[in-house]
């Protein structure tokens with residue numbers, strides 16, 4: 001299995017399609033999932049191309065996990081979540097649908113079920129509002 005540079009997240013990285021960005025540094029980018037399983041569902045990706053965790057350069061993972069942790073703190077704060085679920089899928093049999101490595105950051109609270117994976121497209125104004133909340137938490 002090889003990396004296809006026409007995947008949707010590669011296009012987001014190149015600025016070819018829009019996204020609701022919340023965080024960016026030299027090595028990573030974080031933006032709202034367009035079909036959120038929970039309000040505040042954020043994706044964190046490396047800028048370096050890799051299909052998933054299995055072919056990623058181990059040297060890139062430290063910076064990526066640091067961004068996942070940073071975004072997790074901000075999402076928890078922005079959505080007043082009791083907990084944070086981190087998910088990461090490798091290959092279709094494991095549920096992967098977009099083939100650029102990414103970590104899902106999902107706020108969780110007791111009694112609030114997750115919506116379907118790759119389910120319903122969210123309203124863009126709502127995603128913009130959620131992204132602003134996460135950005136504000138990152139800046140606080």
Ligand code: 5GP
Nearest residue numbers: 008019032033034035089095096097098118
């Ligand atoms: P995977 O199944 O590969 O772990 O997750 C891919 C995620 O990307 C899904 O949660 C899906 O909702 C999200 N997604 C798919 N297409 C787009 C898109 O064009 N923009 C954004 N922001 N997220 C997307």
